[in-house]
Amino acid sequence: MDDPRIPPEVRESLAEDYRQVEAMLEKLEQGALHVAAFGRVSVGKSALLNALLGEDRFSTSPLHGETRASAMGRWEAYPAGGVYLIDTPGLNEVAGDERERLAHEVATRSDLVLFVVDGDLTETEIRALRILVRAQRPIILVFNKIDRYTRPEREQLLASLTLHTHGYIDAANIVCVSARPAEQSVIQVDAAGRETETLRRSEPDMAALRQRLWELLEAEGETLAALNASLFAGDLADKVGQRILKAKRKLGVRLIRTYCITKGVSVALNPIPIADLLAAAAVDAGMVVHLSKLYGLPLSKAEAGTLVKTIATQMALLMGTVWGIHLLSSALKLGTGGLSTLVTGTAQGAVAYYATYVVGQAAETYLAQGKSWGEAGPKLVIRDILDGIDRDSILAQAKSDIAGRLKSA
Ligand SMILES: Nc1nc2c(ncn2[C@@H]2O[C@H](COP(=O)(O)OP(=O)(O)OP(=O)(O)O)[C@@H](O)[C@H]2O)c(=O)[nH]1
Ligand SMILES: [Mg+2]
Known part of the structure; x- marks a missing residue:
């Protein structure tokens, strides 16, 4: 940034990247890892991160486009520490907007991406996945809301996801979860024989994701962070070169x-x-x-x-x-x-x-x-x-x- 040989307008346009490099270096020094939830609107990204965090950190809603900006929470449950979960706005089926561009940027800067879906892949999802794969992002494909499907349906969808991501995503990195199962009505009968109907939500089922995340972080945590930093640096070097x-x-x-x-x-x-x-x-x-x-x-x-x-x-x-x-x-x-x-x-x-x-x-x-x-x-x-x-x-x-x-x- 202080190099006088670099023209001022280039220096100015690099300020933001420079800030990112600093943030990335700091992150590397602290051994921090960024895990981003990314995917179509309303697939349950925020709910999923809440379930991992064990608290309602991010706001969720049945309405599309609830999350408007990316936000970060520390994953205390991970013993070695230093893992941050990042929520991003959802990709819209309608033409991508500024929020979507930011979501892409966050995802391509993260060390690991939880690509969340709630059924078969749509065109939008396939396109987004390709971008991440091209950016060499490590991905866990998370099939959420499995409570909505019967077991045979679930098996069939899982097989389809595996087939459609063959060659891009390791089958071991495809997991099924239910971050916030739908409420179910429960009828209770008391001693006097009176029936009362209550709505109850069962516990989230996150075991498969938690375990896979754990395994990946344990085995490759440091490599993931270093890989990400080096990809970023390479990317940036190209960008700087082009601007100069x-x-x-x-x-x-x-x-x-x-x-x-x-x-x-x-x-x-x-x-x-x-x-x-x-x-x-x-x-x-x-x-x-x-x-x-x-x-x-x-x-x-x-x-x-x-x-x-x-x-x-x-x-x-x-x-x-x-x-x-x-x-x-x-x-x-x-x-x-x-x-x-x-x-x-x-x-x-x-x-x-x-x-x-x-x-x-x-x-x-x-x-x-x-x-x-x-x-x-x-x-x-x-x-x-x-x-x-x-x-x-x-x-x-x-x-x-x-x-x-x-x-x-
Ligand atoms: N049945 C069922 N519904 C779920 C599950 N997880 C989330 N939902 C519901 O899906 C809706 C969307 O959840 P959000 O977490 O807000 O989804 P999001 O992907 O963050 O959405 P945007 O921020 O709008 O992109 C909410 O009504 C959730 O309650 C699940 O495992 N099962
Ligand atoms: Mg959200």
Whole structure:
């Protein structure tokens, strides 16, 4: 966060990740483990955690979407301590919203996920499971509300869950529970023969989950936490790399433009034969040296010159010998007024600008790939760049940049 080489906007955008890294390190130091309940709305995630905790910590309701934010409770029952249970908002069958995104984030940051379902897997659940599996999250698939099913129904659903998660989830990690069995009416008859009907809820049946959790934590607790931290670090390193690259690209765009203008203006003032414009591209070595510093892969002036020569050669081959004439006439057409020297000069300057622009783009691609043209080689890279450039808009930009500079001079 204090590294001055990292652009401020990147630093700012990393602040949240940095906070997470700190939290993760602290957690590792304390040997804490995070176990998150995750799943569709109303499958009984909150009820399940309450049953594990042995208290009504999280609010539950028959209405969908009861839990609105994730919350954490310490699992005192686990003897070694340090295990935290995290409740998350449920996934909605209707398009995912912000809460759902957060739930995903919590789940993919947890050391172990209790993926709670209350029957066969729905599309939403299959999608969410895939994401977790891809993020290499250890998962226990918890089939809750088994009190609602007869034994044969239960067996059949369990078989279906096992089948549909084959290859993703170890069969030993699929457990059946009943976190908050439905109330049942009980009729009591007193000594006088009077009947009274009362509603009674039987005890939760959590034994299978408790035992599996225990086994996993005992056997792999430390590995789970370390695995999670290393996955997070890897993830973050990729993210940081991408953001820095993006910031560099932004600076690179500015840098290339500055060189393009300088080059365009000098050619506009001292027009040179079109055929010499590519040779003049060799002057672009200065820009490449500058770019290479920006990418932290400094090139010497000679190396930069060789790189420019490679690019210019490919450009000439790809654009054909008459490229300059075509470009020049395009540049001229964009202008108004007659063929005064200034107009021709500006048009030639625009062509020079364009050439420098292509060299800059190519050099930048080479640098962003760690000083490599990649498997495709320079020819394909440069062809892609030429194909991707909107020639007329670059020429128009060139003319207005050059004209602006000439006017202010
Ligand atoms: N029959 C039965 N009902 C249960 C069981 N567990 C939970 N429920 C009921 O299912 C409903 C939803 O439970 P919650 O714990 O609020 O579900 P949730 O997954 O946290 O829901 P959201 O927070 O809305 O995503 C409540 O009415 C619970 O009483 C169970 O084992 N059996
Ligand atoms: Mg809930």
